[in-house]
Amino acid sequence: MSESKKPANPIREADRLKIINSAPKPIAEVALRLLERIENHRRNEIGNAIKYPASINAKIIDEVINFTDEDTVTIRSETELDSSDFNKGVYIYLHDSRDYFVQKNYLLCSVTHLQPYEFIARIIKQRSKPNWLDYLKHLKTSRVTVRFGVHHAPINVFDGSVDAVKHVLSEPDLFEKLVYSEPTTLKLTNMPDFLGYKHIELPQSIYDNVPTFFPEQKSAINALTRQTSDTFVLAGAPGTGKTFVLVEAALRLILAGARVLFISTYYKSADAVSREFVKRGLTDRNLLFRALGSNRDASDLSADCMKFSETIKMPPITNGFTIDNCSIVITTFCLLFKTCLINNAQPFTHVFIDDAQHVCEISIWDALHQFGHKNVRFVLCGNPYSDYLDSIMELEMVPTPLFRIASDSSYNTNPNLMITLTENHRSHKAIVDILARLCYEDNLKTADTDKHNALCNWEYLPNPDFPVLFHNVDGKVKKGINQAEADVVIKYLTSLRHIVSDDDIRLSCDTEQKALIRTHFKPEVDRMSNLFEASYPRVYLVSRVHNKNWRVSDDEDGYALNASGEEDEDKSSGNISENEIPKVKPFFDFNPNTLNFILSRTRELVIVVGHAETWERKPAWKQFIDYCRENNSYIE
Known part of the structure; x- marks a missing residue:
């Protein structure tokens, strides 16, 4: 049998050698991977256009x-x-x-x-x-x-992506920001002079609303405000105050004459940054600007946020629209090009990339292409453990720049280049303890605070003062609905809504199950409703309708269920050959990253309703259920 031919390399050998000789080996390898992926994607799209x-x-x-x-x-x-x-x-x-x-x-x-x-x-x-x-x-x-008949989006970004890679490769001052190099001499001052972009005066409310910072947060702020252009990594699990620290650092930097650009992956992350500035009392459009996309529904933004937020239309230059006078600009990667067009004068001295665990290589290179220069300082802020949790699942993935750089021992052992925040200030101690055990190798601890204890005496908690609960339910699944689980969830929500606002509750269910539960409380809601959809809830309630018929297969590549997706006594009892059991892809419930998402966002109470035997087939969820049993917070 003849071997199948490997696809021809999309990059010419002369171009490959030129790239290898133009940059250090780690960066050249990354650039080659990026260009190969871009060119292969281009060929596929163009090939479809020619084929059809x-x-x-x-x-x-x-x-x-x-x-x-x-x-x-x-x-x-x-x-x-x-x-x-x-x-x-x-x-x-x-x-x-x-x-x-x-x-x-x-x-x-x-x-x-x-x-x-x-x-x-x-x-x-x-x-x-x-x-x-x-x-x-x-x-x-x-x-x-x-x-x-050709999808426009992939082809639309090809040329810009190639230009970004080639531009960064041609500028050593830029590609050096992607790898470790000896840090420049630091002037140990928290108020450096960044060439005096402009003298500004902050409102008195900034000084009146100075929060209390914990020691590790103070160290991070000091490192972020030093006068250097070395790339810096601010790592930490959700809830450790990364955005909190970035905002304080930005305020100190602009007082010293800097200009700071915040780039987020998602608009909700940019919203969070905007709200943090509002809390500190900064809403002056002459100092702060938030870019909004043309399709963004801004109805969920507060009046204070809208004081410095505006939609960018294309092309903005012809309208005289500019942000040259703003010391702080908040945008997203989707709006990066438009933001570049309306920034005509002074370059940014600092680029803060928030939620960097979701930012791919080409996005970082694009940001360097648009805003990079010799003296700019890039700061990657995020949770590198996110990539680690994906790797546990053996998912096909390319490490993000945050994970790649944070994994470098030259970086993660140098506090001038990387600081990891380890104190969680968002959640109750019981939530943080299991989160640290499952997802962060115990490198996470809770801050000493009592502000998350309000629900510890909730009537249905088996163990008062332990707000993590697993309720075992084995019900029948009919058309995506497990009525037994739904009844338990409705009972809990009925009780909780007397003491917790709907805006502080998040309900995680399959679509049909969620619709059933929502309409019990508000018959008029539709599938697009925001009922029980809090981003950082006080209460996180999970129900996934699984029972013993949703069985993890032996090879862990999928689950087995009967052909109708409903209960089948013969199959559930094992009286069927393995070849007759249909396989479906794993549900995200069993991914450790899902547990990380649930636990890291919840402030006061986590409730999981499901079939324990099914959920325990995955190690992470077994540990979670055992944790509830150990603390007498498991209901049979």
Whole structure:
């Protein structure tokens, strides 16, 4: 039997050697992996476009260019347009009929108006095509191919990603920020002078609302505010005060003349940063700016947050919209390019990347491309244990930059380059103890505080002062609903709602189960309701409808259940061959990262309702259930 041929390497050998010789080995290897993945993805997408051709020949007959987000072109087709697969809203690519689509020359548009032989399309600006207007003029002089039926998003980012990698590789001052190097000489002062970007005066409320910082948090703030451009890692489990520390460091830095850019993966993380500044009393739009996406529903933002928040429209430059006067800017990776466009003058001295455990390599390289310079300091803030927990599950994954750098002994043993926060200030001691045991190798401890004890005397807790409960229920599963579990959850929620607000409760269930429980309390709610969806709840209640028929298979690759997904006495009793048992992919409930998510977000009370025999088939959940048994907080 002949060996299958390996796919051809997407990077030419000459380019590969050039990359290897242009940067240290660790960075060159990362760059090669990134470029290979980008090029393979590009080939797949372009290959689909060629394999399943969907194109027409046409001519551009008019355009309306006002340098706004509504610039359009009018195109006349040589053949009648089929509205079944070419309709309003479809993304199209315009390119010279004499060129191959695999080349970089194309113009991305979105159809807005459609007639049998003519349509109008809105031009979508791309960071990799600043000269789009010149290319449009070229297209007007030639026959145009309109290609559609290709997913726009992957192709849209190819060129920008390649440009980011090549730019960072060409600048040693940038790629050195991705690897360990000897730290620069530090001026041991908490108030360094960052070339005096501008003199600012903070409102008195900043000084009136100074919180109390614990010793390890003080050490982190001191390290963050030293005058150096070395990359810094602020690591720690959720609830240890990382965002709290970053905000304080940013306030101290801007007093010394710095400019700080916060970049978050998710808009909710950016919301949390914004709320922290509001708590400290800073809402001045002349000092602080929060970027919002054009599709963001800002109804959940407070009036104080909206004082310094604004939607960025494209292109923002032509409207005179700028953030040059702002000392602190909060944005997300999705808005990175737009944020770069409205920052025209002074560069940022510090870039704080929050939730860095969710940030992939190419995103870091892109941030360096947009905002990197010799004197900028990048700070990666996040939970490197998140990658570790994924690795336990043997998931196919590429380590994040945070995990890669934090795993370097040169970094994690040097307090000038990395500090790990180990005190949890968010949760009750009983929650923190099991979280530390399961997910953090006991490298997590609780702060000495009594502020999380309010629910310790809840009527259904078997062990007062121990707010972690497992209730064993073995009910039948019918169409995604375990009525026995639902009854227990409803009983608990009925009791809790007398002492806890709905906004402080999070309910984690399968879709049908959650809908059943929600409508018991509010019949008018729909599937999109936010009822029992608190981000950092006082009470976290989990019910996953499993029973003995959802059985972990011997090879741990899946679960076994009967064909209907409901109870089957013959199969549940084992009177069936292994080949007859259907396999399904593991539910996320058994992933250690899920336990980490549940426990690290809960402040006062964790309740899990489920079938113990099923859940105990995974080691992490067995330890959790045993922990409840040991502390007399297990209900049979």
